[in-house]
Amino acid sequence: MKPEEIGILIVDDEPSVRDSLYQWFKDDGYRVDTAADAASALKKLQENPWDIILLDIKMPGMDGIELQNRIKQIDKNIVTIIITAYASVDTAIQALKDGAFDYVTKPIDPDDLSKLIRNAIDKRRLVTENIQLRQQIEDLLLPDEVVGESSSIKKVMEMVNTVAKTDSTVMILGESGTGKELIARAIHSRSSRRYFPIITINCGAYPEGLLESELFGHEKGAFTGAMYRRRGKLEMADKGTLFLDEIGNISEKMQMDLLRVIETKSFARLGGDKTVDVDFRVISATNKDLEKAIKEGSFREDLYYRLNVFSIKIPPLRERRSDIPLLTRYFLSKYAQSMNKSVTDFSPQVMEMFTGYDWPGNIREVRNVVERAMVVAQGTQIQLVDISFPFPPPATPSGGASLEEVEKDQIMKILNQTNGNIAQAAEILKISRLTLYNKIEKYHLKR
Amino acid sequence: MSYIYIVPIELEDDSYLEPLERFVFQTFHLRTKKKEFKINLKDAFDPSRVQYNSSLILRQLIIKPPLDAEKILGVLDVDLFIPILTFVFGEAQLNGIGAAVSSHRLHHRYYGLPEDGGATTDRLLKEAVHELGHTFGLIHCTQPKCVMNSSTYVENIDQKPAELCSLCQKNLKIEKNDTISKGFPFSWWSKKR
Numbered sequence: 001m002k003p004e005e006i007g008i009l010i011v012d013d014e015p016s017v018r019d020s021l022y023q024w025f026k027d028d029g030y031r032v033d034t035a036a037d038a039a040s041a042l043k044k045l046q047e048n049p050w051d052i053i054l055l056d057i058k059m060p061g062m063d064g065i066e067l068q069n070r071i072k073q074i075d076k077n078i079v080t081i082i083i084t085a086y087a088s089v090d091t092a093i094q095a096l097k098d099g100a101f102d103y104v105t106k107p108i109d110p111d112d113l114s115k116l117i118r119n120a121i122d123k124r125r126l127v128t129e130n131i132q133l134r135q136q137i138e139d140l141l142l143p144d145e146v147v148g149e150s151s152s153i154k155k156v157m158e159m160v161n162t163v164a165k166t167d168s169t170v171m172i173l174g175e176s177g178t179g180k181e182l183i184a185r186a187i188h189s190r191s192s193r194r195y196f197p198i199i200t201i202n203c204g205a206y207p208e209g210l211l212e213s214e215l216f217g218h219e220k221g222a223f224t225g226a227m228y229r230r231r232g233k234l235e236m237a238d239k240g241t242l243f244l245d246e247i248g249n250i251s252e253k254m255q256m257d258l259l260r261v262i263e264t265k266s267f268a269r270l271g272g273d274k275t276v277d278v279d280f281r282v283i284s285a286t287n288k289d290l291e292k293a294i295k296e297g298s299f300r301e302d303l304y305y306r307l308n309v310f311s312i313k314i315p316p317l318r319e320r321r322s323d324i325p326l327l328t329r330y331f332l333s334k335y336a337q338s339m340n341k342s343v344t345d346f347s348p349q350v351m352e353m354f355t356g357y358d359w360p361g362n363i364r365e366v367r368n369v370v371e372r373a374m375v376v377a378q379g380t381q382i383q384l385v386d387i388s389f390p391f392p393p394p395a396t397p398s399g400g401a402s403l404e405e406v407e408k409d410q411i412m413k414i415l416n417q418t419n420g421n422i423a424q425a426a427e428i429l430k431i432s433r434l435t436l437y438n439k440i441e442k443y444h445l446k447r
Numbered sequence: 448m449s450y451i452y453i454v455p456i457e458l459e460d461d462s463y464l465e466p467l468e469r470f471v472f473q474t475f476h477l478r479t480k481k482k483e484f485k486i487n488l489k490d491a492f493d494p495s496r497v498q499y500n501s502s503l504i505l506r507q508l509i510i511k512p513p514l515d516a517e518k519i520l521g522v523l524d525v526d527l528f529i530p531i532l533t534f535v536f537g538e539a540q541l542n543g544i545g546a547a548v549s550s551h552r553l554h555h556r557y558y559g560l561p562e563d564g565g566a567t568t569d570r571l572l573k574e575a576v577h578e579l580g581h582t583f584g585l586i587h588c589t590q591p592k593c594v595m596n597s598s599t600y601v602e603n604i605d606q607k608p609a610e611l612c613s614l615c616q617k618n619l620k621i622e623k624n625d626t627i628s629k630g631f632p633f634s635w636w637s638k639k640r
Contacts (some may be wrong), residue, residue, distance in 0.1 A: 003586065016500075016529075017531050021531050022529045026541050027581055027586055027589060083531070106530070106532065107531055107533045109532070109533045110533070110535065115622065
């Protein structure tokens with residue numbers, strides 16, 4: 001911080017003290033102002049921001065201690081220094097208890113005053129930096145990929161904001177690719193645990209023995225190959241959040257162990273007998289019907305109720321089609337930037353196709369399709385030829401469609417393929433150009 | 448023509464005034480003029496602190512500045528203070544006309560050491576230039592190798608040079624018309640030698 005960026009306010013009823021301090025700090029280049037009493041000090045606080053306030057204790061009207069309390073109510077981060085001609089232990093203790101940075105008696109040794117102000121500036125700088133860094137971390141932590149303006153996704157985000165403020169366990173339900181982990185991260189980043197880690201474990205990705213070791217860690221020699229003591233994910237998640245993805249895929253033994261950990265918030269590493277206490281919040285996710293699994297006896301009911309205090313169901317993309325343009329454009333802009341391409345939009349035909357498609361792979365599929373299209377795209381728009389679906393939509397309309405609908409769909413498909421080139425489309429369809437024009441007009445198709 | 452007035456105030460020893468004038472000229476390229484002003488030191492004396500209030504001295508010093516005074520530097524050898532601090536080596540008006548400096552705490556003898564006149568003179572020159580620097584708009588410099596670096600105890604003064612750093616030289620607010628580019632005027636120089 002440059003001196004001119006630091007504001008020092010001097011509050012003292014003695015003009016000579018005010019003036020001498022004013023001059024002293026001015027020589028250092030600080031922004032300085034003075035106030036003769038508490039009322040004018042509070043007024044100056046409203047007019048300008050101040051970093052450090054030097055306060056005399058004995059002033060007519062409101063004294064320095066009371067003024068300090070009022071200052072702290074306005075901005076608790078302002079550094080206050082109490083100056084007094086009549087030092088007493090009682091007032092010193094009171095001032096420091098109320099948040100004063102220091103308590104000094106007049107007159108002050110110039111060297112002590114310089115050091116005091118230097119330290120006060122350091123404290124102010126650290127506080128300011130801390131606030132800025134927290135803000136930056138919060139900005140980074142806020143998942144930017146929960147994209148959507150549909151009422152259903154808005155409702156999901158409302159639920160996220162509500163549950164984030166609590167410490168309840170949350171179960172996120174949704175089809176594969178709907179963004180369950182993003183929602184888990186959104187809950188974590190809005191919770192009081194956000195400055196601690198969120199540890200994700202994909203329960204479906206480990207065989208039973210390995211999942212146990214991943215979660216609980218192990219002591220040296222716990223099993224063949226356990227050369228060192230290893231911390232498990234439960235320990236890593238201490239004070240943070242444990243996200244158990246694909247919870248429906250864990251074995252019965254693991255279900256029992258997990259239930260015990262969630263209930264007792266303690267566990268022992270594999271091969272060890274020492275109890276490790278942990279404090280974490282559990283968020284789980286599944287695309288399975290756990291209630292059905294309970295009925296079938298493959299999932300413990302008590303664990304289900306432990307995990308499912310609050311549940312959030314993420315709708316599949318086909319149920320919130322209005323979000324498709326926003327989502328696809330979001331990924332377009334993201335990949336254009338990362339691949340350094342000048343692609344700015346999709347062609348109208350592509351967007352029409354996107355909004356009509358069911359997206360069985362949900363958001364993961366959107367990302368995949370847009371990324372692949374971006375790789376092959378030339379020019380500023382993504383065209384139909386750039387698109388390929390991992391799960392292609394059926395080539396023909398579903399059963400029950402009329403002959404006219406079949407004809408309309410086929411013409412639209414070929415027009416899309418040829419980027420609206422009438423001559424090419426007419427040749428593929430084995431009809432004359434005039435007939436094609438007539439059909440386009442008849443079915444109100446866009447070229 | 449403007450001058451920096453050097454004003455001795457009840458000095459017991461004025462031997463350092465001559466080098467002071469020379470050094471002030473070298474630094475600011477403005478002619479100096481030594482003149483006694485009517486200053487009543489008793490008015491600035493605080494019997495409870497047995498010290499002199501430098502702000503009150505400064506007020507007397509600038510009450511009626513001569514028309515040709517660019518700056519006025521009062522030189523004293525009494526112990527100075529400002530109300531909030533236990534002592535000061537000197538005081539100046541930032542961007543103002545007046546400054547005051549005292550040799551009282553610059554003597555080795557003040558710290559129980561054998562007196563060293565040369566060291567006292569060096570320190571006084573530095574503090575005089577420092578306080579005058581404030582009157583020319585300079586604030587404390589963060590460069591340790593600059594006379595405008597803040598000194599809160601005497602060893603600080605010994606550590607810093609007597610010269611302004613290049614940035615402070617650039618920031619000096621001096622009217623170019625008033626400065627003299629080379630050396631002292633002959634008459635002044637010959638008279639002083």
